[in-house]
Amino acid sequence: MALIKLNNQSLTAVTSLPAAIPTGKIGQVVSYSAQNYGNTTSTSFVDTGTTLNITPTATSSKIFLTFNSGTCFENNNYSNFYMRATFDRNGTNIGAVNDGFTGMYQYQLSSVNDFGFTFHMNYLDSPSTTSQVTYKVQWRVNDSGAQIYHNLEGLSTLTAMEVLA
Amino acid sequence: MDSLQKFGKAVQTLKPNVEFVAYDKMETEEDFNKVKWVIGEENKVAITTTTNPHSEITWKLLKAEMDKL
Numbered sequence: 001m002a003l004i005k006l007n008n009q010s011l012t013a014v015t016s017l018p019a020a021i022p023t024g025k026i027g028q029v030v031s032y033s034a035q036n037y038g039n040t041t042s043t044s045f046v047d048t049g050t051t052l053n054i055t056p057t058a059t060s061s062k063i064f065l066t067f068n069s070g071t072c073f074e075n076n077n078y079s080n081f082y083m084r085a086t087f088d089r090n091g092t093n094i095g096a097v098n099d100g101f102t103g104m105y106q107y108q109l110s111s112v113n114d115f116g117f118t119f120h121m122n123y124l125d126s127p128s129t130t131s132q133v134t135y136k137v138q139w140r141v142n143d144s145g146a147q148i149y150h151n152l153e154g155l156s157t158l159t160a161m162e163v164l165a
Numbered sequence: 166m167d168s169l170q171k172f173g174k175a176v177q178t179l180k181p182n183v184e185f186v187a188y189d190k191m192e193t194e195e196d197f198n199k200v201k202w203v204i205g206e207e208n209k210v211a212i213t214t215t216t217n218p219h220s221e222i223t224w225k226l227l228k229a230e231m232d233k234l
Contacts, residue, residue, distance in 0.1 A: 036188060036189070037169060037188065037189055037190075038169075038186060038187065038188045038189075039169045039170070039172065039173050039186070039187050039188075040184075040185065040186040040187070041173070041176075041177075041182075041183065041184050041185055041203075042184045042185065042186055042203045042211050043184060043203075043206075044184075044203065044206035044209050044210055044211040045209060045210045045211060046186040046201065046203070046211045046213065047186070049188050074170075074173070088210075093208065093209070093210055097208050097209050098209050138210075140209075140211070144182040144184070145177070145181060145182050147173045147177075149169070149170065149173075
């Protein structure tokens with residue numbers, strides 16, 4: 001049986017693409033959309049329930065993550081609101097330990113203290129693996145007594161795009 | 166106001182500043198038993214349990230508070 005070899009190597013030994021093959025293109029897209037409604041008062045990161053799996057085709061690939069969700073804040077004790085969100089990769093927060101990737105801050109809300117907004121978060125990750133990677137969206141409030149509602153209206157969407165590097 | 170919003174308000178009434186995460190709905194004791202209660206943290210990631218550590222918060226008391234809302 002004929003064996004196709006690249007630069008005299010078997011396919012299992014090929015770890016990078018020849019220079020003539022263009023890179024920087026999207027190799028695959030995985031998306032998760034759901035009405036997975038959630039509510040937390042946690043001041044440390046917990047799962048929103050939004051998660052997906054993707055298996056990169058090369059260790060050099062990057063994974064571009066995008067997330068959006070309708071979110072509502074409710075605060076019983078404070079007029080100021082802080083929330084933080086992050087991406088978790090295989091059980092590890094890949095953002096800043098305390099602050100994650102991004103957050104939301106609102107100063108001196110009224111006494112009603114219900115505040116809705118659309119929340120977005122993006123990140124270009126370098127997982128450096130060809131094994132399956134599980135990404136989760138996590139979030140937390142900053143102050144005890146505050147609550148956030150994830151996906152209060154409509155769908156939340158998490159999308160992962162493999163960028164061939 | 167839906168059941169999860171009522172749940173959040175009722176918890177705060179029974180025991181302020183309790184930390185939890187809940188999903189989907191809060192209509193039965195079975196839903197209540199799925200609540201993840203925060204009992205600690207490691208590197209700012211929550212450590213949770215579905216075993217309710219708060220004696221002040223029972224399904225019966227919670228349901229009574231939710232029904233007032």
